[in-house]
Amino acid sequence: MSFLPYAVAGWLFVVGLYGVVSSSNLIRTIISLTVVQSGTYVLLLSVGYVHGGKAAIFADIPAVSRAVDPVVQVLVLTDIVIEATVTGLLLALAVQAHKRFGSLDPHELRALQD
Amino acid sequence: MHITALPVAVPLMAAALIVAVRRWLPRLMTDGLATGVGVGVVTLCALLLAHTAHGHPFAYWMGGWRPTHAVAIGISLSIDPIGAGLATFSALLVTASLVYSWRYFEAADGMFQALMLVFMGAMAGFSLTGDLFNLAVFFELMGATAYALTAHHNEEQGPIQGAINFAISNSIAAYAIFIGIALLYARTGALNMAQIGAALDHHAADPLVLVAMSLIFIGFLTKAAAVPVHFWLADAHAVAPAPVCVLFSGVMVELGIYAVARIYWTIFAGPLAPHADELRVILICMGTATALWGGVMCFAQRHVKRLLAFSTISHVGMFVCGFGLLSAKGVAAVAVYVIGHGFTKAGLFMLTGVLLHRFHSVDEFDLHGRGRATPFTGVLFAVGGLLLSAMPVVTLFFGKSLLDSAALDAGFPWLPSVFVISSMLTGGAVLRVAGRVFRGWGPAESAEARQAHQAREEEDEEDAPSDRTPLAMLVVPALLLIGAIVVGVIPGAVPGIEVAAGHFVDHASVIAWVLHGTVELPHEATSHVEGFDYLYGAGATVGALSLAALGLFGRPLRARLPKRLLGAVSAALWTLRRLHSGHIGDYIAWWTAGAALLGGATLVFVR
Amino acid sequence: MSRPVRLSLFGLAGAGLAAVLVIAFRGLPDFGGYQGVYGQALDGFGVTLRHATDLITALNFDFRAFDTLGEEYILFASVLGIALILREMRGERAEPHQGDAEEHQFADASHALRALALGLTPGLIALAVYIVVHAQLTPGGGFQGGIILGAGPLPVFLAGRYLRMKRIAPHVLVEVADALGAAGYALLGISGLVLTGVFLKDALPLGIPGHLLSGGQMDVVSVLIGLEVSGAFLVAWSEFLDQAMVVKGGAE
């Protein structure tokens, strides 16, 4: 059972990749990309979890009690900001792609075939 | 040093300020401001380089959070000559590119200059940081800026598609890096690279460490564009504006290699030392495949920017091999080669920009003979081709002779011939273009008419082709090409890089100076150029010239070859080209395969 | 590659990657049994050193503030990229159709619903400000508060008044807010350099843990980030809104 969080993280990563590879609509590709990234959140937070630990906020608990690892949370926070912004950038590109190609199917985007 | 953080902070702040006032600032002032900041950052980086070059690498702790009991609680910039040198080099290229683009296009209200400055700060941060997660943050920052810059010409199909492929490939690469970081953090409880390295020294290379290494490697190698995770590069480089390509090919891709090398030597060198032989084979296989694939595809192009893009991939193959030799000499060779290649490739992309500016096309056949109108560009272009073939006594030549000698030392006597083939193909392709475009040599029509449309559609933002080239657009590439010639012959430059590489690969000493501030640096430069190096170098240049001639005048010769052989070759080439389909799903399928292969290979062979 | 070929390649590769990941993950410490030196060191003296009760904020805005600087510029660069990519192209025209933009699809909404939506705006802004200034005390900070602050004007749009929303949050202003927030963060780092000799080092008094003005520069950082994030998200949203509501033509 203790392997479950890690397994879920791996699953998110691979299933998201499947979404990216199999997608026939760029907006779906982009959404699948966020699933890949959420795999990294789950892995990081699972790594830093401590049984019985509290959130690392010491407003009303004594500082000596066990807390979950604060560092991984900060990494995930950064990760989430990156997700939101890069996704926005990609969506802008998708909107523009639809204007230029008249389609969002990667198969129809044929400007760069070698 | 007090100024340590400024190469990152100053360009970022300047970019934001330019955006804040961009609607009211005249174009001239925006350009002047951006260029001024560029010059300032080059100076700052050069000061860092000068300080460290005399044997004083040091760690700068942000916010004053020095490590307590060798546990880093803050983020360090870990400054050594290689990192500071790369920061200087990248700042120099951004500045050159900013000057070049003064007249290049109607930059949209300062957004272009602001993005270029962010890019500059991101590359400086990437080169200097000593923290693994911070490295990934700057990787993403470089990425976000680069995706936007790629799509600058938003009126055309190519740039949009190129930017999408670039962004998705590199985002997934970043996620792989995050997974690797999570694994290392779980094992060591550290994010500072030196501290992770120190913690891993007590462990054997178990599967967790090996997979963490593979994922981080494949992530940064995606940025570097090694086979089979290289597909995005040709797309992005073919469509980005020329001043941006200068940075992509000249330094961004090389930063991927730098990250891999830095991470290996600081973090993994301890546990992997007993397995270096196996790892060497894996990396050199990858590098060789990249060098040859890129070289062949390069020679097969007629779209000049795409041709240059594949030549970059081919050179990345050499860099991967050079790093993969896992020796100080290999690192030194790559460092020298990166400088020579960066200057040369930057110059060539700028000259291609001149073609685009003058004739609104970058198609080799389309431009047949038209380049006679601008002979100076032609001379520079041909010089660039000769430089790429690593002609004796230019910077690239010194890099290559070091690379050859490192390969022989490590027991790969066949590797120099791969390098020669790569130099011949990439140099030959550029020389062929020079001959066809600027002299009108060879036939004006290709045997196959593909690609032409695509290359012609690529337009400058100006409406009509112009008959004059702005001075800056010729002076800057000329200066860069001169740089590519002379850096290697500056007395002490190459031996200095060798000494720096010796420090770079000294795992224990890096940990000591980052975490404890103690510096002990005993290395000396040992190598010198041998007689056979000149022979090899001259051979590659002659080979490149003959390949160019073959490409220009070889059609009658080709008719005499046996049909079956010709058929097999063109079928193989056709397959290779089909793989570059522009379909992001294909690219990510290959990316997954690359990650699985690298991870699987390290798990199976390194034990 | 054709779709079946692509999917079969991925089938093999994905299975391989999954296997590699599982082998690696087996080496991880048991879930819940993590004992890393970094987190423990901080748990030990985060509050005492920084006088901030939310250790996450202390890490984000102080110990690892340099990461956050990079992160804020990722946001800045992406939003600049969005504006660059979606800038008007030849053949496009930006003309709000009175019927479409001024009173768009929610025009049928009852007055009560509209009033409710409009009433949300001040509430959202108040909530946002609370979250931003309590960064060092309770969960949340400049980023979370910034998004909520940015979302403040959105109810006006949802109430069917797009053009009025643009009047509440004009494009130029939000862009300048975004840029000044980003520049301010870098400037804060440099002012640390000037005042204390170290980049990003805190030059402000730490205050009493638990108080509003505790944690030194964290409050300043939080406000700057709040400014930048709200500006950035508003720029991004209004670029997309412009595309959806007022930009016509330009298709090939």
Add this chain to the structure above:
Amino acid sequence: MTVLQIVALAAVAIGATAVVAAGDALRQVLVLGIYGMTLTMLFFVFQDPDVGLSEIVVSTVGLPFMVLLALRKVGEHEAERAREKEEQE
């Protein structure tokens, strides 16, 4: 491991699969919103309230708004093209 954690993890795994498997893009946006909720729940049971708060503002406000507007723009395009086609015929 608590029951709540197991439930949250299972919900996340199922949610991700549903996002990838969802039929059309509009439905996918909806499922993505729900997936964001499951992630938020997971972060709270993992004692990470800061992260949970971030995830909830991004997944309920930040992203869906952009995705929906992008979809609307694309849809409007297709309608326009269809109209032009009709006119030509």
